[in-house]
Amino acid sequence: MLDSFTHSSFLPATQFCDPLMTWTELINCDEYPPTFDHQTGSDPLWTSIPPEHWTKHHVCEWLQFCCDQYKLDANCIPFSQFNICGLQLCSMSKEEFIDAAGVCGEYLYFILQNIRVHGTTFLTPTEDIRPSTEHCEQKMPMKTVMVKREKNPSQTKAGVHSSHLWEFVRDLLLAPNNNILEWEDRDQGIFRVVKSDSLARMWGQRKKNDKMTYEKLSRALRHYYKTGILDRVDRRLVYKFGKNAHGWQDDRL
DNA sequence: GTTCGGTTTCCTGTTT
DNA sequence: GAAACAGGAAACCGAA
Known part of the structure; x- marks a missing residue:
């Protein structure tokens, strides 16, 4: 159904956005929120209204947006089950989301909660919300990456593979209501893996690798010790962001 | 075609 | 005994 939507027709102004751009990157990107010049009049944008007020069409657009931006496998999402309005969508529990679309x-649940928690203001194209370049440089370490993208849109596809495991973990930690990872010491960047299997499953989904296990994922995490992205914590299932990890302090988007 | 970074996979041994 | 950790080694893959 949603295959009929193309990225260009749906989000024309996000052409420079990395489909795997992190949530933090996405909403701080100068190209975000998108402008929908072609959409005016009676059908307001899903970005401009609270999820509770979304129409079925808005929900549909949001799903497509999630597939595009987060590179979710659209084949795993039974869109017919999401042929509902925003109010019904918001009333769904996480379990219901999982029942409907698995990992x-x-x-999707995390993304929706993010929108609900932060309201729609951050999706509204106001000068106050959209960070200026200078402001962004001070607050967002990832600014450099974004500037590169703007300068060279042809690198968009390359950006797909710039999503690293530690960034995936970081973004999951920054997502509200996630029960897979939790902070042990927010200031120190110490966090704990609560549901190792779920984490591995989600990472496997992201990498299109259904053979991913926590054992393999943890090996990949341990490689980060050498590069200073993670520091060793001598406790089971507990990790700590190192000096070379960035963005994890930005819990306020 | 080569190099490189970032995993992924497999393995053995250790610790909890 | 199971689960998790540590880390070596090799393979894989996409980007440059």
Whole structure:
């Protein structure tokens, strides 16, 4: 159904956005929120109204947006089950999301909660919300990456593979209501893996690798010790962001 | 075609 | 005994 939507027709102004751009990157991107010049009049944008007020069409657009931006496998999402209005969508529990779309459902749930928690103001194109370049440089370490993208839109596809495991973990930690990872010491960047299997499943989904296990994922995490992205914590299932990890302090988007 | 970074996979041994 | 950790080694893959 949603295959009929193309990225260009749906989000024309996000052409420079990395489909795997992190949530933090996405909403701080100068190209975000998108402008919908072609959409005016009676059908307001889903970005401009609270999820509770979304129409079925808005929900549909949001799903497509999630697939595009977070590279979720659209084949795993039974769109017929999301042929509902925003109010019904918001009333769905995480379990219902998971029942409907498996791991993708879990991810969709997180994204929706993010929108609900932060309201729609951050999706509204106001000068106050959209960070200026200078402001962004001070607050957002990822600014450099974004500037590169703007300068060279042809690198968009390359950006798909710039999503690293530690960034995936970081973004999951920053997502509200996630029960897979939790902070042990927010200031120190110490966090704990609560549901190792779920984490591995989600990472496997992201990498299109259904053979991913927590054992393999943890090995990948341990590689980060060498590069200073993670520091060793001598406790089971507990990790700490190192000096070379950035963005994890930005819990306020 | 080569190099490189970032995993992924497999393994053995250790610790909890 | 199971689960998780530690880390070596090799393979894989996409980007440059």
